[in-house]
Amino acid sequence: MGSAFRTAEAVSPCALFLCGCCALPGNRRLAHTARGTQEAVLWRHFDQASEAAGWLKATGRRIVAVEGGRGSRTLFDAGFSVSDAFVFGNEALGVSGDVLSGADMVVGLPQTGRRSCMNVASALAVVAMEIQRMRLAAGWILPAPCGVSSPSLEEDMED
Numbered sequence: 575m576g577s578a579f580r581t582a583e584a585v586s587p588c589a590l591f592l593c594g595c596c597a598l599p600g601n602r603r604l605a606h607t608a609r610g611t612q613e614a615v616l617w618r619h620f621d622q623a624s625e626a627a628g629w630l631k632a633t634g635r636r637i638v639a640v641e642g643g644r645g646s647r648t649l650f651d652a653g654f655s656v657s658d659a660f661v662f663g664n665e666a667l668g669v670s671g672d673v674l675s676g677a678d679m680v681v682g683l684p685q686t687g688r689r690s691c692m693n694v695a696s697a698l699a700v701v702a703m704e705i706q707r708m709r710l711a712a713g714w715i716l717p718a719p720c721g722v723s724s725p726s727l728e729e730d731m732e733d
Contacts, residue, residue, distance in 0.1 A: 576607020577695035583611035585702045590615055591630070593623040594664070624672045627661065631676075635659040640697055641669045642682030642690060649704055652681045656705050656712075662694050 575597040582590050597604040598619055599612040620626040627637050636658045640649075647653075661677065663669035674680065683692060683700055692700075 575601075576604045576609070576612070578698055579604070579608040579611040579615050579617075581695070581699045581702050582615045585706045588616065590617040591626040591659075592617060592619045593626050594621065623661065623663075623670050624676075627659075627673045627676060630659040636678040637661060637673070637676065638679045638681055639663075639669045639674050639677035640683070640701060641674060641680055642685070646680040646682035648684050649681045649701065650684070652679060654679060654681065656708050660701055662698055662701075665694050 575592065578590060579599075592598060599605070599608075599617065605612060618626075620629070630637060636655065638652070638654050638658045639661045641663060658679075661669055661673055668674075669677075681701075683697055685692065
């Protein structure tokens with residue numbers, strides 16, 4: 575999770591949404607790996623990924639599941655928006671079936687290795703850099719505004 579915070583801080587996303595049983599800010603090991611970035615990136619924890627997906631849909635975001643396999647589009651040809659919400663699955667189990675079936679788009683990372691076994695931190699970095707590439711190509715020098723409309727993330731973060 576610390577790597578996720580470091581990558582997120584590098585590309586200025588709106589927030590990280592953490593789900594299930596994972597290290598949260600305040601965890602000593604996460605802090606060591608995150609190197610302080612956990613203080614700079616907004617985050618929220620949900621017990622279930624489906625709760626996070628529902629909350630994100632309520633803000634008007636499209637859900638993009640990052641999961642290879644049948645029916646997925648290649649990340650670089652997917653046509654997603656930089657304001658879409660990206661869902662990364664558990665390293666062992668992938669994106670949960672309920673989130674996958676409710677996703678607006680499923681994208682995979684093109685891999686030529688035999689195992690097609692990239693860890694979540696690496697997958698997140700690849701997607702983050704593609705988002706950053708798209709932002710720069712559009713002429714965005716400063717971070718894009720979050721545009722989280724309702725419910726307000728900042729208000730919910732105070733809960």
